[in-house]
Amino acid sequence: MRPLLQALYDTVRLTCLIAVDVHMSKKPKTYFENELDRIYREIPFRPEQYVQVRQSKAFMEEFYSDRVELNDLAKAAFMSRFHYVRIFQRMYGLTPRVYLRDLRISKAKGLIRKGLSITQVCFEIGYESVPTFSAVFKKCTGYTPRAYQQLHKSNLE
């Protein structure tokens, strides 16, 4: 009986999903949706450019704890350095350098919350100097790493 009940459940679920999809596509589009369609139709990026730049972001996600040069990122995006920086900035509103910095600080916050020491966090996220890391962390978050660590300990829910 079980396979039959499973098949029946799957059919009902699929029918409901299709019904929702049909319903949503039959609804007249709101002002917001029309504006979204219009704006994103006019953006001058080819689909492959999105894919290429996302590859460089994936590279940053994987190698943020290592020394990452602009050349590495441009290579990962199959672009020249000039084009890569220009397109990244137009696409995401940030330079790759700032994006990587924010990514590293975000990882640092997670590691501090996990209980690693400040020194461990510093090297884990690709910085080579604790004072440099602390200064960047403070600039990005408003807290020194130690203050953030203390804050998190007292905030635990």
Add this chain to the structure above:
Amino acid sequence: MIRINLTSVPVEDQEKALDFYTRVLGFLKKRDVPLGEHKWLTVVSPEEQSGVELLLEPMAFEPARLYQQSLKEAGIPWTSFAVDDIEKEYQRLSSLGVKFSIAPREAGPVMIAVLDDTCGNYIQLMQEL
């Protein structure tokens, strides 16, 4: 040094909003300060409990109500929150009964979805791609 540490969303009913923003969306209550007939009521992300607070602001000013209703009628979200996995959040929230006016879709370098917060607003979720 002036800092940005607060944003707000206008709500018809603060208690209903607190329930939706905590039990459904997953934020944590941060401040709850009686202020006359209303409260200074804020929530925070569980991952950034000392970070930016979201004020669940009572809709107590009629001209603001007109603005809120106009945005809603046009399908425009009041604000946008970041998510790591928009499909996963869409499934989770849909299973909790949340209504979406826009299911996850690509919008250039991001994916967005728009939900009804049951308190007078559409809220956008955004995942950077």
